[in-house]
Amino acid sequence: MEDTMITALYIHIPYCKSKCAYCDFLSFGGEDEAHQTRYIDYLCREIALAAQNYRLTPETVYIGGGTPSVLSAENLEKLLTAVRANISLPLDYEFTVEANPESLSAAKAALFSDYGVNRISLGAQSMDEKFLNLLGRAHSLADIEQAVNNLRAAGINNINLDLMYALPLQSLSDWQNTLEKAVSLTPTHLSAYQLVIEDGTYLAKLLREGKIEAAEEDTAADMLELTRTFLPKYGYHGYELSNYAKDGFHSRHNCAYWLQEDYLGLGLGATSFIDGAFITRPQKMGDYYRALNENKLPGVREELKKNDLMSQFVFMGLRLDEGVSRARFQERFGADIAQIYPYAVAKACESGLAELNETHFSLTKQGKFLANEVMLEFLD
Structure with a gap:
C-alpha cells in the first residue's frame, strides 16, 4: 500500500440520458442498463482495489459525470455500497453527487440520503424553458423545482445549482430572470459558468452553419458583473471565479483542486493528482476493463516538473x-x-x-x- 493518504475522492459516471448540445465531456448518451451495469461492476472492483493501494480516508467524496442520477436505483445502491464499504469518512465529511432534475426522483433522493450523501449538485443550467431547449437539456423548470423538493424531503439541504450564462440570444434581463428564479429556490450554493462553445459539440455545428451566434464579450462581461452584484444581496458570496455560497457551504471538494491538494480519481477518464504527478485513467472502455481484469489500477502517470x-x-x-x-x-x-x-x-x-x-x-x-x-x- 502507498503511504499517500487520500483526502479527496472523485468517482466518474460517464452516462447521461442524452448528450447535451454544449457538452464535450467524456460521457455517453442513451446507453442501455446492461452497459451501465457492467461499468458499475468494474468501477466497484476499482474502488476495492484502490482501497488496497491507498489510505482511503477522504474528507470529501464527489461522484460526477456524466449524470450519476441517470443510473438505475439498483446500480446506484451497488456503487454507494462499494464506496461506504471501502472508505473511512470523518464526522464532518462532504459527500456530493451530481444529478439532473429529470432523473432525481424522490426514491433516488432518499437512497442518496440513506447512504450518507449530504450534498447534491443539480445541473439546472437555466431557469428558462427556451434556453433549456437550446442547450438540449431533458428537463423543465418544473423538474428543477420538483428535484429540489425531493432532496429536502429526503433531508438533503446542501444543494448546488449549476447555471450557464452568455448563451446564444440570451439578454441581460434573461440572465437576471434565471438568477432570480434560482435564488427563490434558496439553494446553499450556486455555480455560474460562462458558456464556451467547444469544437465537436452540437452548438459548434449550429455556429458553423450560421444558425446561432455566440454571445459578445461585452454581453458576457455584463452578465458576470450582474452575477457578482446580484448574488451577494441574497447571501451568496463569491469565493471562486464561478462559485458562490452561503456562509459555510463552499465546495470543499473543489477547493482541494484549487489548492493543489492530493486527490484520487476513479472511473473512466478520471484524473488524479498524487505526490506531484497526474494519473489519468483510460478513456476507452476496453482499456479500462482490461487493466482491471489484470487486477491493476489503470492509468498513465505524468510527473510534473x-x-x-x-x-x-x-x-x-x-x-x-x-x-x-x-x-x-x-x-x-x-x-x-x-x-x-x-x-x-x-x-x-x-x-x-x-x-x-x-x-x-x-x-x-x-x-x-x-x-x-x-x-x-x-x-x-
Missing part, C-alpha cells in the same frame, strides 16, 4: 477570491511567490489586475474580469 507545479499552483489559486497564500507557496516551493515570479507579479499589480499583501496574491475586481490574461503570465 517544479516549474509546472508552481505555475499550476498560482493558476488555480488565483481562481479563489482570497488568492494564492504566500505562506502555502513558500512552504510548498521554498521561496516567496514574488521572488519566483517578480515580473508577472509586478505587471499584474501595476496594471491594477492583482494585489500583493502580506498574506496573499489575489485578483482585484477588475482582474477577475481579465483572469485568464493574468494567469497566462504564470504559465511556462
Whole structure:
C-alpha cells in the first residue's frame, strides 16, 4: 500500500440520458442498463482495489459525470455500497453527487440520503424553458423545482445549482430572470459558468452553419458583473471565479483542486493528482476493463516538473477570491511567490489586475474580469 493518504475522492459516471448540445465531456448518451451495469461492476472492483493501494480516508467524496442520477436505483445502491464499504469518512465529511432534475426522483433522493450523501449538485443550467431547449437539456423548470423538493424531503439541504450564462440570444434581463428564479429556490450554493462553445459539440455545428451566434464579450462581461452584484444581496458570496455560497457551504471538494491538494480519481477518464504527478485513467472502455481484469489500477502517470507545479499552483489559486497564500507557496516551493515570479507579479499589480499583501496574491475586481490574461503570465 502507498503511504499517500487520500483526502479527496472523485468517482466518474460517464452516462447521461442524452448528450447535451454544449457538452464535450467524456460521457455517453442513451446507453442501455446492461452497459451501465457492467461499468458499475468494474468501477466497484476499482474502488476495492484502490482501497488496497491507498489510505482511503477522504474528507470529501464527489461522484460526477456524466449524470450519476441517470443510473438505475439498483446500480446506484451497488456503487454507494462499494464506496461506504471501502472508505473511512470523518464526522464532518462532504459527500456530493451530481444529478439532473429529470432523473432525481424522490426514491433516488432518499437512497442518496440513506447512504450518507449530504450534498447534491443539480445541473439546472437555466431557469428558462427556451434556453433549456437550446442547450438540449431533458428537463423543465418544473423538474428543477420538483428535484429540489425531493432532496429536502429526503433531508438533503446542501444543494448546488449549476447555471450557464452568455448563451446564444440570451439578454441581460434573461440572465437576471434565471438568477432570480434560482435564488427563490434558496439553494446553499450556486455555480455560474460562462458558456464556451467547444469544437465537436452540437452548438459548434449550429455556429458553423450560421444558425446561432455566440454571445459578445461585452454581453458576457455584463452578465458576470450582474452575477457578482446580484448574488451577494441574497447571501451568496463569491469565493471562486464561478462559485458562490452561503456562509459555510463552499465546495470543499473543489477547493482541494484549487489548492493543489492530493486527490484520487476513479472511473473512466478520471484524473488524479498524487505526490506531484497526474494519473489519468483510460478513456476507452476496453482499456479500462482490461487493466482491471489484470487486477491493476489503470492509468498513465505524468510527473510534473517544479516549474509546472508552481505555475499550476498560482493558476488555480488565483481562481479563489482570497488568492494564492504566500505562506502555502513558500512552504510548498521554498521561496516567496514574488521572488519566483517578480515580473508577472509586478505587471499584474501595476496594471491594477492583482494585489500583493502580506498574506496573499489575489485578483482585484477588475482582474477577475481579465483572469485568464493574468494567469497566462504564470504559465511556462
